[in-house]
Structures are given as C-alpha cells and as structure tokens.
Amino acid sequence: MVAYGIAKARAKANRTDWNERTEITKAVITWFDADYEYELEIENEHRMDNEEFTAWVEENAESLAKADAEENGTTFEEIDSIDFEETDIDDDALFDEAYEAACEFEWECQTGR
Missing domain, CATH: 1.10.287 (Helix Hairpins)
Structure with a gap:
C-alpha cells in the first residue's frame, strides 16, 4: 500500500x-396555484453531475410541480423560478x-x- x-x-x-x-445538492422549484406560492425541493440523491442534474430538473420541472400540486390538493398554474443550491x-x-x-x-x- x-x-x-x-x-x-x-x-x-x-x-x-x-x-x-462545487456540486449542486438541491433544486428548489417555486410554483403557483391561483392563490399561493409553493416551493418544491428536489434533492440530488443520485449525485448526478451539475450539468446532468440541472438539465433533468429543467426538463421535468413542470411535471414535478404538477405532481406536487396534486399532492397538495390544488391546481398547478405556472413555475415562477428554479433555484439550485451548491455546496463545496x-x-x-x-x-x-x-x-x-x-x-x-x-x-x-x-x-x-
């Protein structure tokens, strides 16, 4: 050795x-229904590289937000923003x-x- x-x-x-x-550890999708703003946190559980995780979140953001809206018993209207959290x-x-x-x-x- x-x-x-x-x-x-x-x-x-x-x-x-x-x-x-740095690596992206989490994405926060901010979306709205008719009355409220919601935040959906997506963890980078599979340790995808930054580009791969960013592309995956951006590609699937709307379907993820719609699923979150369904869980919350409301109707998805639009995505406001997607923010990514990085750590060293x-x-x-x-x-x-x-x-x-x-x-x-x-x-x-x-x-x-």
Whole structure:
C-alpha cells in the first residue's frame, strides 16, 4: 500500500481544482396555484453531475410541480423560478474515505477475511 502522504500528494497533483469544486445538492422549484406560492425541493440523491442534474430538473420541472400540486390538493398554474443550491466538494474528505476503503480492502485480502 502506498503511504498516505504519497498517495494524497499524487491525488492532489492530478487535480488542479483540489477543494475548489462545487456540486449542486438541491433544486428548489417555486410554483403557483391561483392563490399561493409553493416551493418544491428536489434533492440530488443520485449525485448526478451539475450539468446532468440541472438539465433533468429543467426538463421535468413542470411535471414535478404538477405532481406536487396534486399532492397538495390544488391546481398547478405556472413555475415562477428554479433555484439550485451548491455546496463545496471536500476533496480531502473524499480522499480519506477512498484511502481508508483501500487500506481495509488490502488488509482483508492479506488476512483472508
């Protein structure tokens, strides 16, 4: 197994944007019926990349809002806006998780577990 420091240095060398990236975690669709404004939150549960998630939400926004209106017992009229929430990607945490999993796998292979 490659030492932690060496492995992390290699990983950082392969990414010029280490700890500078963001990911879209949620979309908020604001829609109206005749009387009220509603907000429908859509989580990026499958961790789609930003472009894919944005395109999917924009393509399906009206049908999602109509389904939400049906659940709320009202009639969908129009979409006001779609906002996306982003969070920073913690490359250090992702690396640590992957490194720990690799160490565990190597240990299991060596011990026959």
